[in-house]
Amino acid sequence: MTLSAPFAAMPQDAAGHFRLALLGVAGRLAELAAGEDRVGLLAACPFLAEYQAEIDRLFGAACPGAEAWRRAVEAWAPRLPPTPLTALRRAGLATLDVDLLLTIGLVEEDPRFAALLAGDDGARPTLGVLIGLWRGHGDADRPEAVRAAVLNLLQAGLVLVLNPDAPRMAWRLAVSPALWDALGDACPEMRLAQRIPSESLTPLSAFIPPRGEAVEQPSWTALPDHLARQPGRLIVVRGPAHNGRKTLVGGVARALGLGLLRIEAAGLEDEAHWRLCGALARLWGVMPLVELALVPGESRTLPSLPLWDGPIAVVMGPTGGVACADGRPILTLELSAPDAQARARHWREASPGGAPAERRRLAEDFHLTSGAIRRAAAAAEGYAALDRRADLTADDVRQAVRGLHDARIETVAARVRAKGGLGRLALERTARLELESLIARCRHREALAVAAGDGPGAAGVRALFSGPSGSGKTLAAQLVAAELGKDLYRIDLASAVSKYIGETEKNLDRAFAAAEDLDAMLLLDEGDALMARRTDVGNANDRYANLETNFLLQRIETFRGILLVTTNAAERIDKAFARRMDVVVPFRAPDEARRYEILERHLGDHAASDELLQEIACRCALSGGQLRNVALHARLLALSGDRPLDDEALRSALLREYRKTEAQCPLKPAVSAG
Structure with missing residues (x-):
């Protein structure tokens, strides 16, 4: 019989290779355990006869022994495509290493092997049992070789110790079910990791760069050639979340003939899991990819992956640091948010x-990341279909974007709803012109940044609304958002500010990043609470307060979105914040004419005399918010009495507002006595 005759009925694939290797180890174990007493072994472990029968059937005759089986498998294997077992050999594992790995995993395949491998006190083989079985394999007694091979498997993440606190010789060893399935060419479900085959990845040629064709692009297509020459690199892709970072890495992996193994950041906390991912990367031919969300000052170190010598990819935001414990060189790529041309392509x-014109308008109006565009488009098509339309409108997209919930912002901010425009505000001319200028700047912020030479990535707008309480600052912020057609999120200081050091900065950074990704506006109401002047450091509290202020200064400067800050104590705000504001809108207490206008606006349809309105506007120095309260309570009195909103209701509401502040109403007695 020639060496090529055996295994004619075995499929020439990874599963067939694994089965033949497993049978070879089972046969070898039977020889090692039996010694001179093969009959006694079969009596103690009768299931071994089933394996011997399968071995003889596949061999094509009675197999003369485990060594003959090994030689036959080695002659058959070169005709196979790459398999997980051949990947292990290419990674440097010796024959003994692979045999021990399969021995330890035999109980995963057939629990009856526990009787042979584990003895009476457990279901898993121990290091001592393995040394006892395999030390005599070959020409000499070699217990140290077996011990070294097992430790090598542990170091590579191929084997786990179930009882690490036990003495070393009593260690119970196991193979992860995911790894065992992978050896047999199955695709197991994994905790904290996901395998993506190469053919499922977007080709690099289909990747849409973040800048339009008129702007010089990085040579993404050169990456695979570079990594083919220098594979042992850490590739760090920085940029906003949901912005094509993983798509770019996937395209590079596909060009290298690799798939992806997406590993959650939590997987880094368990070094055994991380090493397992490295082993699976070798078996499957996939590039490990980790997504990190780090805040300024935070860093992560990736443990080494002994079995994987190819590239490792990390996608992360613009802040934080990353390194590798094995010191592999780092190649960092910046992937900024898409400009208008790139958004139109998305x-x-x-x-x-x-329609092309509508797509261009959507690209100009909504500064979304590439991932947000895909999600918004899918949702917007649903809204258009409900209205029996094929084309998307800005309203469809606006409604869809509103549904792109993001826990990063919703845990520390609340969405503020507003309708209408600046016409609802009774403002002096200077403030109105500044608000109109702010709206224009927001609409053209990207083009303005490019014209200034900063690039569209620096298209943030920061505005400060300062003035006394009740002067319309918060309402103005809502109406600016309504004019721009964007959602407004008001940061909740109670949720954002933490007593734990560094947590406030993390909360704010997440909110700012989410607002950038969703093109939402942020409102920092009573911003002086976070933007107070830095003080001389007298104690630890001063030092940490200054650190928070410094962080906010830096984050505001790099913010790509629209930030509105309100304060009624502008003098308390650090001057460095004021210098970073693009627009400052002064809100002053309303004068007589504006008090009259505010009353008229909020009263709506009423029967109060103009004489009374003029008198209130002249004598009552109330804020716009207080006048709104007066109008609302007067309307309530009219509704409760089922009568028009007349002078009596208005007088009563006015007196109530003064009582709230324990102040004397300045109206002449005849009017106030009403």
């Missing part, structure tokens, strides 16, 4: 049926 890809 809209074309995500919604190919839309």
